[in-house]
Amino acid sequence: MGVDLHISTGSSIPIYRQIVEQVCHAVVSGAMRPEDQLPSVRELAERLVLNPNTVARAYGQLVRDGVAEARQGKGVFITERRQVYSDAERSRRLDLAIDNLVNEALFLGIEPADVRDALDKRLRALKRQEPRNPTHQARRS
Amino acid sequence: MGVDLHISTGSSIPIYRQIVEQVCHAVVSGAMRPEDQLPSVRELAERLVLNPNTVARAYGQLVRDGVAEARQGKGVFITERRQVYSDAERSRRLDLAIDNLVNEALFLGIEPADVRDALDKRLRALKRQEPRNPTHQARRS
Amino acid sequence: MGVDLHISTGSSIPIYRQIVEQVCHAVVSGAMRPEDQLPSVRELAERLVLNPNTVARAYGQLVRDGVAEARQGKGVFITERRQVYSDAERSRRLDLAIDNLVNEALFLGIEPADVRDALDKRLRALKRQEPRNPTHQARRS
Amino acid sequence: MGVDLHISTGSSIPIYRQIVEQVCHAVVSGAMRPEDQLPSVRELAERLVLNPNTVARAYGQLVRDGVAEARQGKGVFITERRQVYSDAERSRRLDLAIDNLVNEALFLGIEPADVRDALDKRLRALKRQEPRNPTHQARRS
DNA sequence: GTGGTCTAGACCACG
DNA sequence: GTGGTCTAGACCACC
Numbered sequence: 001m002g003v004d005l006h007i008s009t010g011s012s013i014p015i016y017r018q019i020v021e022q023v024c025h026a027v028v029s030g031a032m033r034p035e036d037q038l039p040s041v042r043e044l045a046e047r048l049v050l051n052p053n054t055v056a057r058a059y060g061q062l063v064r065d066g067v068a069e070a071r072q073g074k075g076v077f078i079t080e081r082r083q084v085y086s087d088a089e090r091s092r093r094l095d096l097a098i099d100n101l102v103n104e105a106l107f108l109g110i111e112p113a114d115v116r117d118a119l120d121k122r123l124r125a126l127k128r129q130e131p132r133n134p135t136h137q138a139r140r141s
Numbered sequence: 142m143g144v145d146l147h148i149s150t151g152s153s154i155p156i157y158r159q160i161v162e163q164v165c166h167a168v169v170s171g172a173m174r175p176e177d178q179l180p181s182v183r184e185l186a187e188r189l190v191l192n193p194n195t196v197a198r199a200y201g202q203l204v205r206d207g208v209a210e211a212r213q214g215k216g217v218f219i220t221e222r223r224q225v226y227s228d229a230e231r232s233r234r235l236d237l238a239i240d241n242l243v244n245e246a247l248f249l250g251i252e253p254a255d256v257r258d259a260l261d262k263r264l265r266a267l268k269r270q271e272p273r274n275p276t277h278q279a280r281r282s
Numbered sequence: 283m284g285v286d287l288h289i290s291t292g293s294s295i296p297i298y299r300q301i302v303e304q305v306c307h308a309v310v311s312g313a314m315r316p317e318d319q320l321p322s323v324r325e326l327a328e329r330l331v332l333n334p335n336t337v338a339r340a341y342g343q344l345v346r347d348g349v350a351e352a353r354q355g356k357g358v359f360i361t362e363r364r365q366v367y368s369d370a371e372r373s374r375r376l377d378l379a380i381d382n383l384v385n386e387a388l389f390l391g392i393e394p395a396d397v398r399d400a401l402d403k404r405l406r407a408l409k410r411q412e413p414r415n416p417t418h419q420a421r422r423s
Numbered sequence: 424m425g426v427d428l429h430i431s432t433g434s435s436i437p438i439y440r441q442i443v444e445q446v447c448h449a450v451v452s453g454a455m456r457p458e459d460q461l462p463s464v465r466e467l468a469e470r471l472v473l474n475p476n477t478v479a480r481a482y483g484q485l486v487r488d489g490v491a492e493a494r495q496g497k498g499v500f501i502t503e504r505r506q507v508y509s510d511a512e513r514s515r516r517l518d519l520a521i522d523n524l525v526n527e528a529l530f531l532g533i534e535p536a537d538v539r540d541a542l543d544k545r546l547r548a549l550k551r552q553e554p555r556n557p558t559h560q561a562r563r564s
Numbered sequence: 565g566t567g568g569t570c571t572a573g574a575c576c577a578c579g
Numbered sequence: 580g581t582g583g584t585c586t587a588g589a590c591c592a593c594c
Contacts, residue, residue: 040582050571073580073581083371098263104234107165108234119239298584310526333586335585384542
């Protein structure tokens, strides 16, 4: 059954992006590893009660982002992690993500210092929980 | 010169939200205060080279959010400050936004320290442009 | 009317890729320049007798590749050229393209030396025809 | 060891085409000659860990292309060498393939010299693995 | 008017 | 069985 993906219809985030983000997150956190197979387009579509096209779109995005690769007639598989984007592009995307955060904070009327503290706390939590790869070695099916 | 709004076309954030957020920010930071008048829809549209509909929609949202109120025939005015969201809600939404940022950074393979630096830089840029101390002044009428 | 895109149904290359490649080519050759607007999804779909979704897919790809950007309610525009992919990724993609060429040549029974000569000829033709940017300056609408 | 076919899963080229191309290549280079017998479908499928259907499809294509012929109950054999495509057709197809490569390189912003180098490197790799001089020998039966 | 998302269902290529 | 492409047509957000 791999990883339990779930989507929330009614969110403002498009369904296909929810799938992409959950898979990315699973990969980054080590819950999914290279060579792991994603559920087939049809199966996931059925499980999540979605149109197969929507799932296919998500998978296509993952392939373009270098997170997964499609093997004709076999399925879609997680790939070895690799840096697809240039430094400039990565920094551009980081800036976009930061803009989103800052805008949300401004909108909520949260003080800059509080935003920074919240981020620091989150990053520190990350470091503690994530020696990552080696510890997950046991999780091979 | 009043509020000094600026929008960036080409951002993923809709223009009308940019306006909403900047007004909210101005209110939170004290750059705009209760009873201050917002520029007229027509004037702001002209100044920012926008479709008046876009400005109108932003003002509508501000009114719905309780940040401003429309006075027929007079204009739109900032209302008494009040918390639109509960503290719990604000903190929840901030955490969500932070999760998004952190996930994107992890996906891009960017170091936590670099994320913090980028945010700090962005927040410092904010501070520099904001402290237009309570010497507020409605722009024209 | 911008650039005259045309597709050939019945080719083994998917229609959406044909569009992508033609726009890329137009950009690289200077026939389209930053800020130029692409035909609207609906218009191009009608002109090429395609489903709008197919055109949208092509445009989406261009946006993801950093060749164009979508402005809500305005249209899709060519962006300033920028390096989206990392060196490793670019070399990976070049290798894929070279594999395709070599495989076709093997299939056709063409000698390696002849492949190299044909490529050299093509590259030399490029250099001659393409001082590129400055000479196109006049072509602003 | 006969033909020494190898396939690379994960390539964008379908497996069955890889087989077709490698056999064509072997014929062109003299590694296989008229009357040589190809490995049986079952054997090759087993050796390459493929679905027998895939091998059968490749052999079918070779027969359709006139490169090989099936002899009922005996096996599949290389036929007398003959040009499947006219010179003009071959040159046209080569030019198309070269255009694809050059377009991709331009899009990626790769220097012509680097394209040539990459191709040279690839062709040299080919030559090294090919010259299994006319000491041909059908593998088993 | 613009693009973005989603559904429904068809057909093809590949294994 | 798998994924890939395309069509048709709906609904939404934004300008």
